[in-house]
Amino acid sequence: MKLTGAQILIKSLEEEGVDVVFGLPGGAILPTFDALYDSKIKFILVRHEQGATHMADGYGRATGKPGVCLVTSGPAATNTVTGLATAYMDSAPLVCITGQVATTAIGSDAFQEADVVGITRPVTKHNYLVRDVRDITRIVKEAFYIARTGRPGPVLIDFPVDVSRATAEYEYPAEVSIRGYSIPSKGDPDQILKAAALMNQAKRPCLYVGGGAVGSGAHKEVFELVEKTGIPITTTVLGLGIFPEDHPSSLRMLGMHGTVYANYSVQQSDLLIAVGARFDDRVTGHIEKFCPHAKIIHIDIDPASIAKTVRVDVSVVGDVRHVLRQLNKQVKDRRRDIRAWLEQIDAWKKKHPLKYRQSDDVIRQEHIIAKIGEVTKHEAIVTTGVGQHQMWAAQWYQFKTPRGMLTSGGLGTMGYGLPSAIGAQMARPDETVICIDGDGSVQMTSCELATAAYYKIPVKLFIMDNNHHGMVRQWQELFYRHRYSGSQLGASNPDFMKLADAYGIKAIQIRQPDQVVPGIKEALAHKGPVLVHCLVAKEDNVFPMVPAGHALDQVMDMA
Amino acid sequence: MKHTIGVLVENHFGVLARVSGLFSARGFNIDSLTVGETEDAEVSRMTIVAHGDDRVVAQIMKQLNKLIDVIKVVDLTNEELIDRELVLVKVSAPAQSRNEVMQIVNTFRAKIVDVNSKTLTIEVTGGESKIDAMLELLRPFGIFEVVRTGLIAMSRKSELTAPPKQAGVSTEVKGGVKKKSAAKLAKV
Ligand SMILES: Cc1ncc(C[n+]2csc(CCOP(=O)(O)OP(=O)(O)O)c2C)c(N)n1
Numbered sequence: 001m002k003l004t005g006a007q008i009l010i011k012s013l014e015e016e017g018v019d020v021v022f023g024l025p026g027g028a029i030l031p032t033f034d035a036l037y038d039s040k041i042k043f044i045l046v047r048h049e050q051g052a053t054h055m056a057d058g059y060g061r062a063t064g065k066p067g068v069c070l071v072t073s074g075p076a077a078t079n080t081v082t083g084l085a086t087a088y089m090d091s092a093p094l095v096c097i098t099g100q101v102a103t104t105a106i107g108s109d110a111f112q113e114a115d116v117v118g119i120t121r122p123v124t125k126h127n128y129l130v131r132d133v134r135d136i137t138r139i140v141k142e143a144f145y146i147a148r149t150g151r152p153g154p155v156l157i158d159f160p161v162d163v164s165r166a167t168a169e170y171e172y173p174a175e176v177s178i179r180g181y182s183i184p185s186k187g188d189p190d191q192i193l194k195a196a197a198l199m200n201q202a203k204r205p206c207l208y209v210g211g212g213a214v215g216s217g218a219h220k221e222v223f224e225l226v227e228k229t230g231i232p233i234t235t236t237v238l239g240l241g242i243f244p245e246d247h248p249s250s251l252r253m254l255g256m257h258g259t260v261y262a263n264y265s266v267q268q269s270d271l272l273i274a275v276g277a278r279f280d281d282r283v284t285g286h287i288e289k290f291c292p293h294a295k296i297i298h299i300d301i302d303p304a305s306i307a308k309t310v311r312v313d314v315s316v317v318g319d320v321r322h323v324l325r326q327l328n329k330q331v332k333d334r335r336r337d338i339r340a341w342l343e344q345i346d347a348w349k350k351k352h353p354l355k356y357r358q359s360d361d362v363i364r365q366e367h368i369i370a371k372i373g374e375v376t377k378h379e380a381i382v383t384t385g386v387g388q389h390q391m392w393a394a395q396w397y398q399f400k401t402p403r404g405m406l407t408s409g410g411l412g413t414m415g416y417g418l419p420s421a422i423g424a425q426m427a428r429p430d431e432t433v434i435c436i437d438g439d440g441s442v443q444m445t446s447c448e449l450a451t452a453a454y455y456k457i458p459v460k461l462f463i464m465d466n467n468h469h470g471m472v473r474q475w476q477e478l479f480y481r482h483r484y485s486g487s488q489l490g491a492s493n494p495d496f497m498k499l500a501d502a503y504g505i506k507a508i509q510i511r512q513p514d515q516v517v518p519g520i521k522e523a524l525a526h527k528g529p530v531l532v533h534c535l536v537a538k539e540d541n542v543f544p545m546v547p548a549g550h551a552l553d554q555v556m557d558m559a
Numbered sequence: 560m561k562h563t564i565g566v567l568v569e570n571h572f573g574v575l576a577r578v579s580g581l582f583s584a585r586g587f588n589i590d591s592l593t594v595g596e597t598e599d600a601e602v603s604r605m606t607i608v609a610h611g612d613d614r615v616v617a618q619i620m621k622q623l624n625k626l627i628d629v630i631k632v633v634d635l636t637n638e639e640l641i642d643r644e645l646v647l648v649k650v651s652a653p654a655q656s657r658n659e660v661m662q663i664v665n666t667f668r669a670k671i672v673d674v675n676s677k678t679l680t681i682e683v684t685g686g687e688s689k690i691d692a693m694l695e696l697l698r699p700f701g702i703f704e705v706v707r708t709g710l711i712a713m714s715r716k717s718e719l720t721a722p723p724k725q726a727g728v729s730t731e732v733k734g735g736v737k738k739k740s741a742a743k744l745a746k747v
Pocket of ligand 1: 437
């Protein structure tokens with residue numbers, strides 16, 4: 001029996017095991033929404049397509065399975081661009097399906113036409129324009145395959161309305177064959193031996209682990225490597241959770257707002273072992289002054305990441321999990337040989353711990369976040385916006401579970417927090433999902449409170465209301481002579497309590513420090529979504545801080 | 560340094576935009592890019608001439624390799640190459656200088672493809688140095704128009720061909736067909 005293109009598309013999604021789709025309908029995608037109506041796939045109606053992409057992204061990061069969004073053509077498709085770019089920068093698996101005008105109208109500036117394949121080419125791992133109803137199944141199969149394998153990423157399928165109405169026999173391909181696409185898995189054995197040799201000799205080795213290790217599901221292998229060798233480990237913001245931060249070998253996060261001891265360790269190391277990390281400038285600081293004494297081993301699934309910004313002494317291209325399994329067979333316990341180094345690091349840890357000034361009058365974000373960590377036993381899924389609260393969440397939650405921190409690290413997308421929390425909650429309904437957001441960031445996608453309310457998605461949204469674009473204000477305080485150009489939110493913020501109320505969401509306000517723990521507990525005890533409005537110190541700064549363009553050890557810390 | 564890069568791509572809709580978009584997005588400079596079908600109608604071959612230091616060129620190659628529609632990438636620079644470009648030159652050639660121009664044409668084994676009382680249009684093929692030398696000699700006569708195809712290149716020894724479109728590559732376990740150079744490129 002012949003099916004319409006729309007039916008074929010939906011059936012293909014079912015075949016790929018899709019259980020939820022985030023989106024919003026419109027003209028060019030109506031046939032597909034009509035087919036979706038008959039499907040067992042759950043549909044989540046969003047309020048803005050950017051939200052749909054962040055939800056799909058949150059779903060993808062929380063599981064490793066591509067999240068899916070479905071939107072119409074033109075303005076809806078262009079609304080997905082920020083979400084696609086966010087997912088692309090952080091290698092989040094996602095499949096985005098956009099409606100398109102009929103193939104016969106493409107190029108004629110038809111109503112709600114946009115060159116979506118052209119617009120999204122630089123922000124997707126791959127994209128497709130479906131031009132023939134007989135190609136749908138192959139394209140869907142390839143899209144999911146490409147999105148989740150290798151270095152994961154977003155894939156877009158642009159789906160013209162006439163193709164969705166055309167008919168064909170349904171047959172789902174059993175296999176994918178793309179001759180231009182290869183997925184590295186095991187590392188080259190010679191390179192593994194070279195890497196192990198360096199690790200077995202180094203006197204001041206340091207592991208630097210990023211989101212690639214999370215994506216590859218390598219937390220056991222990372223743990224084994226550290227346990228076996230005794231080599232200290234620092235992670236990027238996207239690597240948080242890959243290794244328990246309360247472990248004595250953990251140096252916590254490195255980079256611009258990383259711990260002093262992580263940054264000192266990297267700078268002083270004689271061997272840096274980068275695992276699924278890409279030497280982002282927020283991590284390396286001044287690139288020419290980055291770990292000047294170290295040999296560098298780089299393990300990554302993406303050959304193009306290797307030697308992109310730093311010179312590398314030994315590279316291993318492969319899936320981090322496989323490569324670490326190989327490496328773990330070759331490395332030795334180094335604790336005795338690197339004792340002096342470990343003692344030095346301990347001394348740095350004692351001298352420069354992460355700290356904040358607890359106060360009885362104002363609420364410090366560090367305090368709230370540390371308490372959220374304690375109350376949730378460091379096991380919740382945390383999402384964030386972008387800014388100070390994001391860095392404090394990275395510093396103070398104390399992550400210990402992989403896929404526990406979902407944040408826009410590469411693109412730095414304000415507005416990522418709430419929708420990604422909704423996506424993560426849909427993917428993992430039994431977990432506690434907490435969004436730690438800024439009063440600025442949250443307003444970029446706060447319309448999705450309606451989505452959380454309508455579907456009773458029980459995310460806990462903590463808005464850290466410092467009445468500023470805090471991170472911008474911090475830079476202006478430190479580097480622009482306190483000229484707060486465009487960073488004060490002043491009286492323009494909405495009444496967040498009333499906002500929650502307007503959406504029919506429970507609201508809790510935390511106004512003073514002694515309300516912090518009870519407020520958190522009350523929020524967590526509530527079954528549905530909650531907005532926790534936290535009135536926090538207005539002009540605090542995130543420290544430590546390595547100013548942009550400085551070496552990692554040129555760090556400003558709290559006095 | 561100048562590099563000549565051979566790229567085999569799937570003859571898919573938009574593939575040229577993917578390749579050229581990559582160059583502009585990453586700030587790489589293209590000197591020339593040519594593209595045409597190969598012996599296999601589903602595969603096109605590009606010859607890209609680009610310049611940059613070794614690291615830049617290594618990045619270009621790796622980034623090209625990452626494109627799903629790119630089947631193979633080879634740096635031909637250090638190969639024994641056959642490289643050719645076709646150029647049309649319309650040059651001023653009134654009676655008094657016509658003979659001299661014709662001599663140059665003969666020396667370079669070029670062809671005259673159009674004539675009128677004031678100009679000659681010359682067709683020449685060759686490698687970069689030959690073309691440059693000839694244009695240099697013609698310049699004093701007054702060049703009205705130059706059209707160049709950009710370089711195409713082929714190694715004398717090794718063949719750059721696409722593996723067959725293989726059926727039966729399983730999904731999760733084995734992955735796609737190896738892009739030959741992908742893993743090797745990055746090996747230090
Ligand atoms: C979409 C977007 N626009 C602008 C910025 C620049 N930016 C970075 S942090 C920041 C301030 C964020 O304010 P808020 O969400 O309140 O967080 P805070 O720093 O106060 O914790 C801004 C405007 C950005 N990262 N993303």
